[in-house]
Amino acid sequence: MDLSKLNEEVGTFISKTPKSKKLQERARFFMPGGSSRGTAYYDPYPAFIDRGLGNQIFDVDGNQYLDYMINATSLIMGHAHPLIVDAINQQAAKGTAYSGPSELQIVMAEMLCKRIPSMDSVRFANSGTEATLNAIRVARAYTGRHKIAKFEGGYHGSHEYVSVSVRPPAWKLDPNGPTSIPEFPGQPPSVSREVIVMPYNDLVKSEELLRRHKSDISCVIMEPVASALGYLPGNIEFLKGIRELTLELGIILIYDEVQSFRIGPGGAQVEWGINPDLTALGKTIGGGFPVGAFGGRMDLMEMFDPSQGGATIPHAGTFNANPMTLAAGKVVLEQLTPECYDRLNSMGNDLRMRMQTVFDELEVSACVTGVGSLFGIHFTNERVVDYRSMLRGDQDMRKALFLGLLNEGVLLQIVSAGALSTVTTDQDNDAILNALRSVVERIK
Ligand SMILES: Cc1ncc(COP(=O)(O)O)c(C=O)c1O
Incomplete structure (x- = not known):
């Protein structure tokens, strides 16, 4: 220009x-x-x-x-929606954060699991970053494999393993296809080695990469609607193909619906009839407050269960499921018919x-x-x-x-x-x- x-x-x-x-x-x-x-x-x-x-x-x-x-x-629901302002005023008067659970968290968890059939069980966090981090962590623990697969240009938050090939400049791109490019200097080379990068919407190349590394790949993390590509929805054959492949190869499929959850009551997965194994949520479900949530198959989520002699994967967070976020998020889920x-x-x-x-x-x-x-x-x-x-x-x-x-x-x-x-x-x-x-x- x-x-x-x-x-x-x-x-x-x-x-x-x-x-x-x-x-x-x-x-x-x-x-x-x-x-x-x-x-x-x-x-x-x-x-x-x-x-x-x-x-x-x-x-x-x-x-x-x-x-x-x-x-x-x-x-x-826009800025300062009266219903949300009212709900958080009421909650603030009762306390903004407790070191114990509240009934609100059950209400919110029930609402999410009812909207998303692939979500048997859910946990709350404070950001989409924490949601994708924990989803990847459980996929690794469950499969016993280290590598993750993601798509070139995909943003899933700011933690280490997803900070690969997010916004690589044109001059760093290998013309033969995506490679693992660290997002910033100083990232240990071992990080990029653990991340397989695939081209979005290209089932043939993705299949080739997934089959080549199948015994090391714990999960594919992807957005059904690629936010950083201008909210580009994945081709339905591509999305279905990735689901079939991951099932065949025993790879956990993580849908990052931090943004796409807003396209329907159960997010893109319900709109398009594809059930991932795990889902990461954030943004809209917090009603304007910091939020993240991750959930999915019971056998995976059970690894966080602290009640049977201790969780396999401990998951702490001072503000996890804090009542301010939940009170605001509940209004959103109630209003979004x-x-x-x-x-x-x-x-x-x-x-x-x-x-x-x-x-x-x-x-x-x-x-x-x-x-x-x-x-x-x-x-x-x-x-x-x-x-x-x-x-x-x-x-x-x-x-x-x-x-x-x-x-x-x-x-x-x-x-x-x-x-x-x-x-x-x-x-x-x-x-x-x-x-x-x-x-x-x-x-x-
Ligand atoms: C698709 C996607 N995943 C994860 C995240 C990370 O969420 P947060 O900013 O709440 O950490 C974002 C944030 O923009 C996102 O767009």
């Missing part, structure tokens, strides 16, 4: 955000780059948030944004179609991926099917679109992806489409 157009968007952003700029300068003194969270930083500096309400978010400079970022898709998902998903389908029409009318090479209430935008004229086809898109255009939309009062994820919430209206979707048209006209 013409980088002067990106710079113009940066200039407009700076002119609208003097207070954020000052806060960033102050933040730099005490935090590296002024930041504590990867996806909350963008150049030249992020807009500092003052408050959120419904589907709107307000920065310290008084700018108002339609929020399609909704804390990385987690705020499925099948009708609610139908509405969200049909609004999402409509938005993606209309976004694509904007690009087509403006004759810009772009494609809109996604499923249900999730969408991702790529500036490319090829079909996005995996990490490499996504990476070949114009990443500067994505940055320009993100900043341009901010300048128009719309907040997306930095990679130009987003999600709807139950408080998103048709008027909001009209507004994002108008903003999209204006920005694309400016930057194309």
